[in-house]
Amino acid sequence: MTFNYKSSLLYIACFSLSLTSCKDVDKTATEKTTSTIQIETPEGMVWVPRKTFLQGAKADDPYAMEREKPAHKVTVDGFFIDITEVTNKQFKAFTDATGYITIAEQPIDWEEMKATLPPGTPKPHDSILRPGSLTFNKNVNAIANMQNYGQWWTWQTGANWKQPQGPDSSIEGQDDFPVVHVAYEDALAYCEWANRRLPTEAEWEAAALGENDNTIFTWGNNADVLNEKANTWQGVFPTVNKPIDGFKYIAPVKSYEPNSIGLYDMAGNVWEMTSDFFNVNYYKSLDPKKTQVNPQGASKAYNPNNPYIQERIIKSGSFLCNASYCASFRISAKMAVSTDSGSDHTGFRTVATTDMLQ
Numbered sequence: 001m002t003f004n005y006k007s008s009l010l011y012i013a014c015f016s017l018s019l020t021s022c023k024d025v026d027k028t029a030t031e032k033t034t035s036t037i038q039i040e041t042p043e044g045m046v047w048v049p050r051k052t053f054l055q056g057a058k059a060d061d062p063y064a065m066e067r068e069k070p071a072h073k074v075t076v077d078g079f080f081i082d083i084t085e086v087t088n089k090q091f092k093a094f095t096d097a098t099g100y101i102t103i104a105e106q107p108i109d110w111e112e113m114k115a116t117l118p119p120g121t122p123k124p125h126d127s128i129l130r131p132g133s134l135t136f137n138k139n140v141n142a143i144a145n146m147q148n149y150g151q152w153w154t155w156q157t158g159a160n161w162k163q164p165q166g167p168d169s170s171i172e173g174q175d176d177f178p179v180v181h182v183a184y185e186d187a188l189a190y191c192e193w194a195n196r197r198l199p200t201e202a203e204w205e206a207a208a209l210g211e212n213d214n215t216i217f218t219w220g221n222n223a224d225v226l227n228e229k230a231n232t233w234q235g236v237f238p239t240v241n242k243p244i245d246g247f248k249y250i251a252p253v254k255s256y257e258p259n260s261i262g263l264y265d266m267a268g269n270v271w272e273m274t275s276d277f278f279n280v281n282y283y284k285s286l287d288p289k290k291t292q293v294n295p296q297g298a299s300k301a302y303n304p305n306n307p308y309i310q311e312r313i314i315k316s317g318s319f320l321c322n323a324s325y326c327a328s329f330r331i332s333a334k335m336a337v338s339t340d341s342g343s344d345h346t347g348f349r350t351v352a353t354t355d356m357l358q
Contacts, residue, residue, distance in 0.1 A: 039354050045080040046262050051206045052291065054214055056283055056332050061216045063327035067280045067334065074292040076206045080357075081199065082349040084253035084264045085178035085272060086190065088171045091161060094190050103183040104133040104160040104342050116309050116338070132157040133181040134343040135165060136249075136320060140238050146325070152238040153343075164250075164344050176252045178270045178347040184312050184339040187273050187348040195357075196350035201276040201334065202295050203351060204315050208267075208331045210260035216330050218259040218266045223323075229256055230268030230329050233322040249319050250345070267329040268321060270347040271314040271337070277301040278311040278336035303336050311336035318345035 041047065056071035057064030094100060108129045114121065123129075135156040143151055158167040161181045171177065182190075191197050199207070208218045215221050219229050226232060227245040235242040246255065254264045276297030286292060301311045314337045317328035328335060337346060 039357055042080060042352060042357070044084070045082055045352065048076075048079055048081055048203070048207045048261065050078045051076055051209070053206060053209060055202055055205050055292075055295075058214060058216050058332065060221070061330060061332065063323070063330060064332065068283070068332045070283060070288065071332075072283060072286050072288060072292060074202045074295055076200075076202050076294055077353070079199075079203060079354075080352045081203070081207045081263065082351070083258070083262055085270060085347045085349045086187075087175060087253060088161070088177050088179050089175035091179040091182070091190065092175075094193050098189075098193055100186075100189055100193075102161055102181070102186045102342070103340055104181045105131055107131060116340075118308060128155065128157075130157045131160070132166075133159040134341065135159050136238075136344055138241075138249075143239065159344070161342075174252075176254070177250060178253060178265070180250070180270060180344050180347050181342040182347065183342045184273055184337065186342070190348075191350055194350065196352050197356070198273055198275040198348060199351045200295065201274045201297055201313050201315065202292070204272065204274050205331055207261070207263055208259065208316075210263065212260060216332075218263075218331060219257075226323075226329065230317075231255065231265070231319045232268040232317065232329050233320050233325075235322075237320070237322040237325045247319065251319065266316055266331075268317050269319055270316070270345050271318050271328075271335065272316045273337065273346070273348040274313045274315060276313045278303055278313045278334070280304065301336075306336070306338070309338045311338055314346060320345055 052073065052075040054071045055074045057068035058071065108131065110123055110129060132155055134153050137152045137154045140152050145151075156166045159165065159181060161179050162171055163169050164171065164180055187198060209215065210218065212220065217223070217229070219225065227234065231245055231247050231251045233241060234244040241248050251269055256265065258264045259266055277300055279298035279300065279302040281302060282298040297313070301309070303309070303311055313334045315334055317326065317330075317333060321328045326335070327333065
């Protein structure tokens with residue numbers, strides 16, 4: 001695949017680091033030499049400079065969850081990141097070029113699925129074990145228990161990235177919408193084709209902060225401007241949806257103002273996948289006295305609610321996020337997604353390093 005490039009050159013200072021120890025990735029650099037190389041900025045991406053910041057929950061964040069704590073200092077080297085989530089148009093170019101079939105379009109293998117479920121789980125009826133994906137139930141009238149997610153999620157046979165609401169739907173006229181119903185494995189396949197990768201959680205937070213250093217939201221700390229800044233849920237989740245921000249559900253990319261470095265939708269619209277395992281204990285396992293340098297996240301997944309499933313971290317929240325429920329339009333917020341699952345509110349954006357582009 002060939003990408004078009006901007007005519008201007010980005011001059012990047014690339015650091016050659018001598019580490020005090022190669023055994024501990026948390027060690028900081030003791031010597032730095034600087035050389036200048038010329039890297040053309042890939043079309044549709046921006047440069048995120050090397051940044052040191054506090055990752056995780058901010059001290060004055062009333063919505064911070066336990067898995068976001070404690071905040072800890074991290075440093076990430078500079079990288080390029082897509083200014084928007086990968087769109088339907090971009091994903092179609094990938095599938096047209098490669099013939100790739102997403103997980104949501106493939107037959108379900110019960111033996112493979114069974115390995116991710118508690119022992120003794122009965123096999124569902126064959127009518128259920130058909131290709132499809134999760135879609136939000138737009139007709140919920142009442143909720144008995146907010147912990148029962150099944151009340152507003154539906155397994156929709158035939159739902160996939162080309163038919164986001166099932167067989168009678170399409171993405172015609174939606175080239176500039178984020179691609180959804182893609183699983184982690186699908187995102188990796190796209191990245192391999194495009195010479196990109198998924199961001200780490202730390203890289204994603206550095207990009208979301210932009211020129212800010214310690215803010216709750218991508219635009220600062222003012223929650224009152226949420227409806228102007230992001231596509232989220234207004235009303236009573238999940239029964240009353242008021243499109244005060246202009247959209248009831250998914251929106252085209254660039255529908256809201258970018259953050260300080262030109263990134264769109266780093267809050268709301270669709271969740272974005274990262275490469276990190278979801279592990280509720282990871283932050284607590286870190287040495288608070290050390291700065292984590294280019295952290296890759298936990299070595300394995302751990303979620304007591306889904307102990308048999310390999311899950312990755314997703315960031316940014318989506319059009320379903322509401323302050324009364326998850327408030328995941330915050331930079332430090334995170335949720336988990338199974339590597340083999342997609343939905344109509346999860347997508348991704350990619351990153352690239354200078355080494356990848358040389």
